Amino acid sequence: MKKVISILLVVLLMAAVFTACGSKDAAPAPASNAPAASDSGSGTIKIGGIGPTTGAAAVYGTAVKNGAQIAVDEINAMGGxxxxxxxxxxxxDAEKSVNAYNALKDWGVQMICGTVTTTPCIAVAAEANSDRVFMLTPSASSPLVNHGENGAYDYDNVFQLCFTDPDQGLASAQYIVDHDLGKKVAIIYNNADAYSTGIYQTFKAKAAELNLEVVSTTTFTDDTTDFSVQVADAQSNGADVVFLPIYYEPAALILRQAKSIGYAPVFFGVDGMDGILTLEGFDASLAEGVMLLTPFSADAKDERTASFVKKYTEAFGETPNQFAADGYDVIYALWNAAKAAGINDKTSAADACEKLIATFSGGSFSVDGVTGAGMKWSKEGTVTKAPKAVVIQNGVYVGF
Amino acid sequence: MKKLSKNTVYNLSTYGIVIVAYLIVQGIVLAGGLSNQIRGQLVPICVYISLAISLNLVSGVSGELSLGHAGFMSVGAFSGVIVAAALRDSGMGGVPILIISMIVGGVISGIAGLIIGIPVLRLRGDYLAIVTLAFGEIIKNIINNLYVAVDARGLHFSMTSADGFNLSEGGRVVINGPMGATGITKLASFTMGVVLIIFTLFVVLGTINSRHGRAIMAARDNRIAADSVGISVTRCKLLAFTVAAVLAGMAGALYAMNYSTVAAKKFDFNTSILILVFVVLGGMGNIRGSIIAAAILTLLPELLRSVADYRMLVYAIVLILVMLARNSTVLKNYINNVVNGIVSRIKAPFSGRNGGKGGASE
Structure with missing residues (x-):
């Protein structure tokens, strides 16, 4: 038995070594010398994606990966x-993300759709900035991905397709005031999470400016599973709106806790709340009346969204969330920009980077996607599109 | 000429392996033969090797299961980042700044190790493991709530938010709570990584072969007997624990300087376990094993990228198989035979010329 195991092990290790060597040897070839001639006018550009498809944030990475795949298939079927x-x-993970980026570089990547999450994105952005590789991130929403505090750094090669965290905080506060959702606001946020803290900070500042009274601010960390203290604090302070700048998993627990003590304020979430309806074992009736700010809703009636949702559902057996839509739009944005800038398979990554920066920040370039029509980018790399809020009714998003 | 002791030969050959490996890799890098993927991994590999060696001092040599090693790594990483940020405009070169931050990172991490070690090392076995685990998490959560800024007036610290700093012109936030540190100037290099490994080896092997090292091992093998001959067991263990914390802090500082950003989340329980896996797989108390295990297990998930979705599955299977193989006497005997065969074949011509093994050196 032991002999068998040892032999098996040796074979496995050998296999691992050989597959690794194979990819390593094959990879630099297209990078160093231009690939074989292509048909004139068209050609193939190499787009690499980076994001978590395993681990705690796998939901987001997988969605972006799949959404982008749909766009790639559509474009390749179109020709050109x-x-x-x-x-x-x-x-x-920042370390693994840089590894992934290096692997893509060996493959000969010309532009990057990524990375999906913020901290890894900052790490990769620094590398890509010194290598001059263009990045359009579908969902890394912190302003820190391209601009350091007080100009500590400035990555001009990194653009965002999603709203930044400050924008979400500002838009949420503005939305609550404009639509008169309530007078007293409670905030529950994850103070161990950059995304959550980022939105909280700008929301707090904007709320003060708009004279929106914040009566309760409570926090939790990644491992928290009991929210009785936070919810009770919001209730005892008489909050009629609870702002949840958090991901959907803790949000589901908060909704359950509120229901169990008979507390029914307006719950207002941001894009991290997206996905709550597809959470396994979640009673959708708990989310009834929950509002969230998201650039994408799968039940929108326009033709583009309907076609995307249909294809996605057929291919992957689930309704696409906002991250899938972001991934889809990133590919179209990159493709349109590459066409506009005349990038083909012979363009080096560094040339493509300068051309794409010029195109994206040129002012006349705009993209219509499923997360917004007429998306435009500033020189700083941030996107302009209209924020949308949806309310959950009978288990589906309804435009608000 | 005095005959070298077995220990000295072992130690020297360990340094030799590291230096030869460094020269080979550096040669390939200069020749341009290394893919970006592997080249990007060189510094993390050096960091993990140092961490594994230092944890081996606690887990292997001192025989205490510590599950909070990543906590010390993060103390070193963040104090190193603060020092580097404070020295950024001092006009010093990159290497001196890196060395100073690594030293400061190591010292602060060592102080943390000492403070934690004094109460913790009075516990034994499972209890010690649980408490070190808890301290690792505490360190992580403290750093998650830490805000540090630097400006012309010096450093500012806060545990609530970065809003109240009122920074002067040119000031900036170095550590921003859960966001961690961003905009770190990349100073780490493969050469510094190897220097760190050699320093770690020097300290750890030196400790093991010293009077203290023998006391530590005596306390590990039989606590009561060690007590009875006048060895202060707690002090021995505290020494090993603190030295390991210092080295982990230095490795953490180097790690942080290799990326533009570092967040406290990285240094969680999983990272502690990862380092422990290197140590266990390389062999408790086996320093050379730690080096090899850390290098291979850091590279392996990256080399497995070609199998995409099954990557982590294959990684786990390889881990299990290696564990089984390590404990397989059949395989061990086979490898020993092969190694002995090679060694005797190499030695044969020498022994022929010298007229007997070691004859000339006696």
Whole structure:
């Protein structure tokens, strides 16, 4: 038995070594010398994706990966400029993300759709900035991905397709005031999470400016499973709106806790709340009346969204969330920009980077996608599109 | 000429392996033969090797299961980042700044190790493991709530938010709570990584072969007997624990300087376990094993990228198989035979010329 195991082990290790060597040897070839001639006018550009497809944030990375795949398939079926697409896992970890980026570089990547999450994105952005590789991130929403505090750094090669965290905080506060959802606000946020803290900070500042009274601010961390203290604090302070700038998993627990003590304020979430309806074992009736700010809702009636949702559901057996839509739009944005800038398979990553920066920040370039029509980018890399709020009614998002 | 002791030969050959490996890799890098993927991994590999060696001092040599090693790594990482940020405009070169931050990171991490070690090392076995685990998490959560800024007036600290700092012109936030540190100037290099490994080896092997090291091992093998001959067991263990914390802090500082950003979340329980896996897989108390295990297990998930979705599954299977193989006497005997065969074949011509093994050196 032991002999068998040892032999098996040796074979496995050998296999691992050989597959690794194989990919390593094959990889630099297209990078160093231009690939074989392509048909004139078209060609194939190499787009690499980076995001977590394993680990705690796998939901987001997988959604982006799949959404982007739909766009790639559509574009390649259309003819003209083709896309070769490869997605690498980063486990939502800065170190692994840089590894993934290096693997894509060996593959000969020309532009990057990623990375999906914020902290890894900052790490990769620094590398990509010194290598001059263009990045359009579908969902890393912190302003820190391209601009350091007080100009500590400035990555001009990194653009965002999603709203930034401050924008979400500002828009949420503005929305609550404009639509008169309540007078007293409670906030429950994850103070161990950059995304959550980022939105909280700008929301707090904007709320003060708009004279929106914040009566309760409570926090939790990643491992928290009991929210009785936070919810009770909001209730005892008489909050009629509870702002939840958090991901959907803790949000589900908060909703359950509120229901159990008979507390029914307006719950207002941001894009991290997206996905709550597909959470396994979640009673959708708990989310009744929950509002969230999201650029994408799968039940929107426009033709583009309907077609995307249909294809996605057929291919992957679930309704696409906002991250899938972001991934889909990133590919179209990159493809349109590459066409506009005349990038083909012979363009080096560094040339493509300068051309894409010029195109994206040129002012006349705009993209219509499923997360918004007429998306435009500033020189700073942030996107302009209209924020949308939806309310959950009978288990589906309804435009608000 | 005095005959070298077995220990000295072992130690020297360990340094030799590291230096030869460094020269080979550096040669390939200069020749441009290394893929970006592997090249990007060189510094993390060095960091993990140092961490594994230092944890081996606690877990292997001192025989205490510590599950909070990543906590010390993060103390070193963040104090190193603060020092580097404070020295950024001092006009010093990159290497001196890196060395100073690594030293400061190591010292502060060592102080943390000492403070934690004094109460914790009075416990034994499972209790000690649980408490070190808790301290690792505490360190992580403290750093999650830490805000540090630097400006012309010096450093500012806060545990609530970065709003109240009123920074002067040119000031900036270095550590921003859960966001961690961003905009770190990348100073780490493969050469510094190897220097760190050699320093770690020097300290750990030196400790093991010293009077203290023998006391530590005596306390591990039989606590009561060690007590009875006048060895202060707690002090021995505290020494090993603190030295390991210092080295982990230095490795953490180097790690942080290799990326533009570092967040406290990285240094969680999983990272502690990862380092422990290197140690266990390389062999408790086996320093050379730690080096090899850390290098291979850091590279492996990256080399497995070609199998995409099954990557982590294959990684786990390889881990299990290696564990089984390590404990397989059949395989061990086979490898020993092969190694002995090679060694005797190499030695044969020498022994022929010298007229007997070791004859000339006696």
């Amino acid at each position: 400029l083709q896309i070769e697409y490869k997605f690498q896992d980063d486990e939502h």
